[in-house]
Amino acid sequence: MKEKETITMTKEEIRRLKIINELVDKKINGPRASIELNLSVRQVRRIKSRFLLSGPKGIIHRGRGRSSNRSMNKDKENIIRYLINNKYSYFGPTLASEYLLKHDQISVSKETLRLMMIKEGVWIPKKKRQAYHHEWRQRRDRYGEMQQFDGSYHKWFGEKESCLLLSIDDATGKISHGVFDKNEGIIAVFKFWIRYIEKNGIPKSIYLDKFSTYKINHKNAEDNKDMITQFQRASKEVGIEMIVANSPEAKGRIERGNKTLQDRLVKALKFHRITSIEEANKYLEEQFIPEFNEKFAVVPKNKENVHKAIDDGVDIEDVFSIKNQRVVCNDYTVRFENNYFQLEQTQPTT
Template structure:
């Protein structure tokens, strides 16, 4: 058997040789090779004249008319080796067009990278079956939100010991359009960072109808930079309830697939984009995200929603005024008998004059704003206080309540109360004098 022929070519040669030896008829050859009688005769004559070459396709071993010049191929491979060695084929192709003006298909680049040992094909893993959830119909209807710890700045951002720092990237993606609506590098995914994120979001875009997030266990539980988030959902739910935003908790990473896939893409593309741009720290990273990466990403990957329109709701005037207290951490504390409040190793002394009546043992709300200022709230009133270094050991006799006026208040001489008192005394004296005259 001739080894340099394909199976189809070997079959043709064998059948035509049988025809030439009159072991088989023309009609039978036509059925076997799916050729007409005329085509069989022509092939028979070519084999008789040229031999084995007759069954080989005429374009075999010839360079295609669409062949890319070898110099371009070598240039592409060399560029990828120097600058894009860890890039995936599709991303490398985009960078070749963007930076070198070399326009070729990503499949061609993939083939060249495989030949050069720059890319290995991966077997698809068998995954568990999960039903598909359709996208929301409108932009702004639902935002998927999550955070991801990663060496976003590779080895260019280090701590004092020289160890590379993993930073948390918070991101939200619109469910209907796959548009990145906001991203921010933070130290962790704690309450303060999340509140900063969503305060910035609603001021810029308005209120989404739904926020879809997990319970913060999948990406923080084993990370050294993670903070205690046992009350994050409670604080976040309270803040979103004040803004009439629905919060939905996902119970698995797969449930919020769009944001999970986004982080997979970002850990590939964003890391390399920042490397090429020389971005080396979170501050410059946030500027790069806002001004360059997010607009570019959205132009490339955003899809058209089923229905037109933006359903983000604008903040009303009352919400705008209360935004600082909405996105603040709320804690409950009781008032001591000496009208002090202990909170996070600090003592706060309530002043004697307050906007409403305050009694010991009553519960107040301590609001810690994002600017770290502390506000003490009771019955929608903000109480007046001053910070003391430690709780006084000897306490003076204090009033049993605090009110909007001083309990030891002494009115001045010309006060109406005192005038009335003097008039009553004078009247009594006059009556006494008249009675003695009778």
């Protein structure tokens, strides 16, 4: 006597068996069975053939009990686990996936890596935030039409806080220039834009915040148009339009860029063991910015570059320098910061 065999089936497979039995008994036809099972007629024919050949076992999915074709090799899994615990423990899944491919020649999806990192306890899943609707401003059409500019204070490398001055092109999303400095003061900002203009040319406009380096935020400034900052004066001299944002959300591209860099750039600097501002600026310009732009930049609507060349005879370092007006006294002296400077009676004409 043939021994009875026990078959374990899910509720869905039991339902499928019932429908296939009805099909075999000709209570329903193939098209009707396909509708009931939500399968094509061709798939129903194959299941029916397996049922006639193997009985109820033919209904069970043939992949049950077998390892997935996409399952990871154990040796590879162990190597990845070692690396995420010892080399990339401070990375997020997306960045760790990129670095594993680039530096260790190991290809693994960020989702697979995320699950592994959660299991290893090196990544805590984030709760989804409630989505708020913000009206997105359309990108400008051409490269150089608008540069979003900001300074971001952070512990970028080492234990001391420094400031990353950054400009992002509105049309392409490219980092057009970036440099680390001690602060976002006028001298640091002037040095930034001198280098930017030497490298790219003069942009049409700059979109920035109400920080005092860029705009006088005194109530009298609304009525007295002569009350302008050094940066406003220099921008006006070279024909750059200054656009001031009323909130951080208004210049979201540069704000999101800074947030991204506070993750990616900080980890990259730590990974390369960079601890000085000189090394950081060298890495930023020569390696990080080109790689970032290659990954995240978009194609503008219009491929025209609207940066202007510096006019002949214009000394850009002279324009972006601190200038103050003073009155010459009757004795040909000028007072500046509580110091007196004697001028010669005969002055060259300009």
